[in-house]
Amino acid sequence: MSGTLNHALLGRAETENAMYGVPRLRRRRIPRWLRIPIGLGFLALALLLIVGIATWRPATPPESLTGAHSEAIVVEVVDGDTLKVVPVTVDPSSAESQTVRILGIDTPETVDPEAPVECFGPEASSFLGAMLPPLTEVTLVTDPHQQDTDQYGRMLRHVVVGGDLVAERILAGGYGVRYEAASTDLDQRFIQAQEAAKEQRAGLWGSCFP
Numbered sequence: 001m002s003g004t005l006n007h008a009l010l011g012r013a014e015t016e017n018a019m020y021g022v023p024r025l026r027r028r029r030i031p032r033w034l035r036i037p038i039g040l041g042f043l044a045l046a047l048l049l050i051v052g053i054a055t056w057r058p059a060t061p062p063e064s065l066t067g068a069h070s071e072a073i074v075v076e077v078v079d080g081d082t083l084k085v086v087p088v089t090v091d092p093s094s095a096e097s098q099t100v101r102i103l104g105i106d107t108p109e110t111v112d113p114e115a116p117v118e119c120f121g122p123e124a125s126s127f128l129g130a131m132l133p134p135l136t137e138v139t140l141v142t143d144p145h146q147q148d149t150d151q152y153g154r155m156l157r158h159v160v161v162g163g164d165l166v167a168e169r170i171l172a173g174g175y176g177v178r179y180e181a182a183s184t185d186l187d188q189r190f191i192q193a194q195e196a197a198k199e200q201r202a203g204l205w206g207s208c209f210p
Helices: 003-019 030-054 123-131 165-170 185-199
Strands: 069-077 083-085 098-103 137-141 153-160
Touching: 030 165, 083 137, 098 185, 153 165, 165 185
Parallel strands: 098 153
Antiparallel strands: 069 083, 069 137, 083 098, 137 153
């Protein structure tokens, strides 16, 4: 529509409104007392977006990790840092599961019959269970700094799901601590995730270390 035609139509509408007693629409102005709160709200939203962009990190493609890779299906979450899996090529309902101990982290104890349930242990188990429900497909990755299994016969692996490094998510949420005795090729990332959780008093850092 041309500018001249558009202007003519608007003029005709105003004339008709005046003829039939229709009041002209007025531009609503924001009350002065609302301007500062609204402005602060937009400023806070902008800051949140900036912080989100600054702290966002790309997903972790499994192929970017060193070590041998294998695909598996989650059968059960045992506790906050241990799960049972079967190879992706077999039927989970009939195959014997293998236990995986997630590398680089330690979560509060919940299943040791000789030890009490530790602070924030149930929350850590629930977090991992929500992230890795049964039949979830995961990528298991060995670490050149670690043995293949521990003294209990559990496979020692990094676990990746949907591009997320599970151990890093656990540390960032404050559901566990970095296992310093188990050096891995991802130590720096684990340290950064843990420090961020400590600063924010997230998870066990706010509940178990007042």
